[in-house]
Amino acid sequence: MQIVTTVKEIKEIIKNWKGEGKTIGFVPTMGYLHEGHGSLITAARSQNDKVIVSIFVNPMQFGPKEDLASYPRDLKKDSAFCESLGADLIFHPEPEEMYHKNFSSYVDMSVLTEELCGLSRPVHFRGVCTVVNKLFNIVQPDKAYFGQKDAQQLAVIRHMTEDLNMNVEVIGCPIIREEDGLAKSSRNTYLSKEERRGALILSKSIFMGQKLVKEGMTDAGELVEKMKAVIETEPLARIDYVKAVDGLTMQQVDTIKAPVLVAIAVYIGKTRLIDNFIVE
Template sequence: MKVVKTIKEVRENVNTWKKEGQTVGFVPTMGYLHEGHGSLIKKAREENDKVVVSIFVNPMQFGPTEDLESYPRDLEKDSKFCESLGADLIFNPEPEEMYKDGFSSYVDMSVLTEELCGLSRPVHFRGVCTVVSKLFNIVNPDRAYFGQKDAQQLAIIKHMVQDLNFDIEVIGCPIVREEDGLAKSSRNTYLSAEERKAALILSRTVKLGREMLEAGETDADKIVEAMKKNIETEPLARIDYVKAVDGLTMQQIKKVQKPMLVAMAVYIGKTRLIDNTIWD
């Protein structure tokens, strides 16, 4: 497995593989990899001849008060993890490699980015769409893999690929959880022991919402209110949002329908965590 820092090196490797008729799977990440990322790499390994993983903490998707500088990084550990799962190439550029002096071209989207995380993180999805578009152009993969924990991001990337005619299949992979139910996240490392225990309110609340759906509840507002009340029983939790939205447009809905996304963002102490369930 190779670790490369430049766009030129990525393209040289991928072009060689393509000339040999080999398919390329791509897993874009911000590093500090865990089993959730691992599930994406494994899926890419199963479905493609070659696998590229990008590790890039993208400054464009962080707001001015967010955790860009403190976001966890460990390239050595990530490299061993990727190699153990059969990745062929890691692309680990510096910000200056991705955004040259004078950079002023962005990929923006309306509608899908205006709800959920887009409300409290207004610059986030412009940064995501821009960097993913650049990575798609650099890597030129046949397939790209994203986790369903970031369900809004997955819907946005699929829509962007359709709108901009990328010849790439975008594949969503299920949420990977700890044994006690907490969704795997690089930000879980921020949690103290007390906060880690409190964070279980997210997965318990997702389970509550899922149970109401499976029991036949058709009023989306009732599900959301029950979920909010459940989160409020945890003193360390502070709700950013809990919403039921159309699974394709990300717009709020009143009545249960398919596809539907019930999603939440909750602060446990200072750490913002997300979780969801998809009704499809």
Template sequence: MQVVSTIKEVKDLVKQWKSEGQTIGFVPTMGYLHEGHGSLITSARQDNSKVVVSIFVNPKQFGPTEDFDSYPHDLEKDRRICENLGADLIFHPAPEEMYPKDFYTHVHMSVLTEELCGSSRPGHFNGVCTVVNKLFHIVQPDHAYFGQKDAQQLAVIKQMVKDLSMDVKVVGCPIVREEDGLAKSSRNTYLSAEERKAAKIVSETIRMGENIVKAGETDAKKLVAAMEATIETEPLAQIEYVKAVDGLTMKPITKIKSQTLVAIAVFIGKTRLIDNFIVE
């Protein structure tokens, strides 16, 4: 496995692989890899001849008060994980490699970015779309793998690929959870011991919401109210949003139906956690 830091190095390898008829699976990450990322790499390994993992903490998707400067890093641990899972290449660029001083282009999406994380993190999805678009052009993957935990991001990227006629298949992979149900996230490392116990309320609320829907509830307002009430039983939890939206457009709905996305964002102390479920 190789670790490279320049766009030219990636493009040279991709050109060689393509000339040999190899297929490329791509897993874009911000590093500090965990089992959730591992499941994406494993899926990419099963489906493709070559696997590329990018490790890049993208400054353009962080707001001015967010955790860009403190986002966890451990390249050596990430390298071991990627190698053990059979990745062929890690692309680990510096910010100035991706965004030189004369970089002026950004990708903007409307509609899908107006609710959920898009409403609470202005500009976030412009940063996501810009970096993923650029990475797709660099890596030229046949398949790209994203986790369902970031359900809005997954929908946004699928829409971007469709709108811009990009020749890549976006593959969504299931949420990977801790033993107590908490969704795997690099940000879980921010939690103190007390906060980590409190964070269980996030996944417990998701399970409770799923059970309410399975029992036949179709009123989105009632579902959201019940989920909010559950979160509010935890003193360390502060709700950012609990919403039921159309899984394709991200627009709020009043009646629960197939492909409804029920998503939550909750602060436990200063740590922002997200989780969701999709009504099948």
């Protein structure tokens, strides 16, 4: 497995692979990989000739008071993990490689980015769309793999590829959870033991919401209030949002009628965690 740090080098490798008729599966990440990322790499490995994993903590998608500096990093561990799952190449550029000093081109989106995480993280999706656009242009993948835990991000990227006529198939993969239900996340490492126990309130709320919908609840407002009530029983939890939105437009809905995304963002101490379920 190779680790490549420059755009020039990876483009040359991809040119050769394409010349040989190889298909490329791509897994964009910010590193500190876990089994959730592993499921994406495994899916890419099963469906493509070559697998590329990018590890790049993208400064553009962090706000000024967010955790860019403290975001966990461990390239050695990530490299061993990727190699064990059959990845062919890691693309690990420095910020200066991705954004030269005169960089001034951005990808913006309306509507889909104005709800959920877009409200509390106003610069986030501009950064996500810009970096994913750049990565797609560099890697030229046939298929790209994203986790359903970041459901709004997945919807945004799918919409961007359609709007901009990109030749890449965007594939969403299911949420991977810990044995006790907590959704896998690199930010889980921020949690103290007490906070880690408290964080289980997210999955408890999600599982209850799923059960209510399965039992026939269709009033979105009622569902949201019941899920909020569960979260509010945890003293360490502070709700950012609990919302039911259209699965395609990310706009709030009054009735649970597929496709609907029920998504939550909750602070446990200082750590912001997200989770969701989809009604299909």
